[in-house]
Amino acid sequence: MRIFNEFTFEAAHHLPHIFPDGHINTRLHGHSFRVRVTLEGKPDARTGLISDLGSVKSAFDSAHEQLDHRYLNEIEGLETPTLENIAVWLWRHFALSLPGLAEVGVYRDTCGEGCEYQGEFEMERKAA
Template sequence: MKFELKQHFQIESARFLPHLPPSHPCSRMHGHSFKIVLTLVGDLDPKIGWVIDYNDIQAHMKPLLALIDHRVLNEVEGLENPTSELLAKWIFDKARASLPMLTRVSVAETPLTECSYPA
């Protein structure tokens, strides 16, 4: 029996988008409170009664989030152009190594905008 779990995280980071024209506000350094949602799909362990312990998800994510929380994202290897789309893919690619049941990463840079990878 498959279940879908979601674990929410929040980071505070600064960035600028270097490929935009200078007149665009996002070409300048600015910050976001990024909301990150991991979606995992897996089978229920009938003995324990869950798919994975949420504490285990947090433990897997802690070192990864430390690389991007309260950082300038442009200075993180692989995030030189840190759009929300590329941030979602970067997190997915890194987190999937230790969380193979990860199926999606969603990133919201504001309460009104969100993207997911993969779609």
């Protein structure tokens, strides 16, 4: 079974070194981001809960402080703030404090874009 909580943040970024000069994404611009944090597990027999969603909110509050109304390129680990890199950054932020973390989704709804990450690359790095 899976449960999730969603949050938003606003931030600016640009994507240097990915697109040719003059491409729209090489210029400074901003987005409204939506983040979905999904936990997976078996509900506790006594409480009926997989996890207290308040713990997800607490973990997100810390990330929100680092991301909201910020220039993402200045954040360590987000020098190239693609959807993919933001999802991995958030996964790393949540992994230690959220047992049962199954997926982090990062969406730019106004663009119809998003990235959903299940931590596969983290597991590959640990196995190597």
